Amino acid sequence: MKNIFTLPLLRILRFYFVCSLGLCLFLGCGDIEDKETEATEPFNSIVTPNLPVDSLQETEPILLRVKSIYKQLTSREMHIPLNWETEKDPVLRAAYTRFLLSRGKIDIPPNWHETTDPILHAEYERAQLIRQFGDIPQVHIRADFHLLSPLGVKTVTRETFIAYFEAQYFLFPNEVNRRALEDAKKPEPIGGLELDKLRKEDPEAWAKRYRAQLIAELGDTPQVKVVADFIRKLELGLPRTDAECHTFLQAYSQMRGLAAKQEFIFPLDEEYAFLEAQDQLKIKVNELTRLRLTQFRKAKAEGIPFHLMDRIDDNA
Structure with a gap:
């Protein structure tokens, strides 16, 4: 069976700016440059979980x-x-x-x-x-x-996806594109239909698997535990205090090494958690971010996996 990957319709660079801006408002970071995607410094897409073969166009x-x-x-x-x-x-x-x-x-x-x-x-x-x-x-x-x-x-083969990142790195051989190419070549650790099924049938078990994946990826650190616990509460519909939202945003910035001018791509579940925490704390965001959160909430309410939901086409 071929591996299939969804094509993001959202322009990732602009979304990164939106999220990093929200984080900087919260953490009190310095100014951020809103750089448009240029031929001299491209930004990359993200590997998403596998889709069924019959969805291939x-x-x-x-x-x-x-x-x-x-x-x-x-x-x-x-x-x-x-x-x-x-x-x-x-x-x-x-x-x-x-x-x-x-x-x-x-x-x-x-x-x-x-x-x-x-x-x-x-x-x-x-x-x-x-x-x-x-x-x-x-x-x-x-x-x-x-x-x-x-x-x-809407979908591409794994080979097409990797070829894109190889071309990116050939044209723009910088550290960001090197890491993006390495990530594109990595097998999906957990994902696809099996994980979607587990999420529907046993959200608690899904949360444990997500936690295990984070630990395997980033180590068994206090920050990883805070992030995993926050995502678990979101998945199970448990209330989160404002203090927990503050702690999550701080832990997340440390866990992923976020900085005001560091290029970063959010994994979807972490992106959703990030947006929910910002919203609860009433951090000022722009319309794109509000639409993005609405989209996540709608998908969650309808039981649609995040990697299959319609993406916001940011043509702003």
Whole structure:
């Protein structure tokens, strides 16, 4: 059975900023720079638990369709309509945009990273990376990965996921991307359908397994125990005092080594706990964070595993 991974629709860098900002408001840290995702310093996605094979939407055919149309445009077997910008078919829009950019018919906007249209954003990024690195495979692997979600692909194979991080590290060989690649290659310690089933049938047993995983990953420390206990209370619907929320946020920042300018990706259950603790303490957050917490609560109330819930598409 192939390993399948969900594609995050939320732009991870912006979410990191939201959460780190909330933590800094709580801990009294210094200023934080809100850096947009740029070609010179990308941020990475996160490995998520496995999904059933029958949920797979084929990746290659839809990308090949875009490439095929692009080739037909290049050979003049097809022509771009004047109203191409209103085209509803994402495959056609991606091919049209790629062709026009490659021929210099349209320019990459100076503020392309702020583009809210996901198709345009992905193709602007591709063109920018080609300018920076040349027309090499790693550029297209990275750009194709970012194009999948706008094309409607919700899952990818493990091989595709790892290839993305390999391309990231090839293009941007920094410590963050090195660690991300290592994490992408690690087998999922616990997850998938078996864990989802355990969570529904025996939340207490699930909480014990989560605790064991944290200890195995980070060591048997007081901070790990505080975090695991807080997540257990959330899972079982037990009340948490404000003091426990304060203690959790402090322990969590120490456990994960969070800092104001440190790039970090939240595991989903820890992200949910973090947001609940902030909310109970009435820490001021922005609308994206409020929506994110609402989404977690809705999924929990409906019994939907967090890794299967609809992600907020942050085009702000």
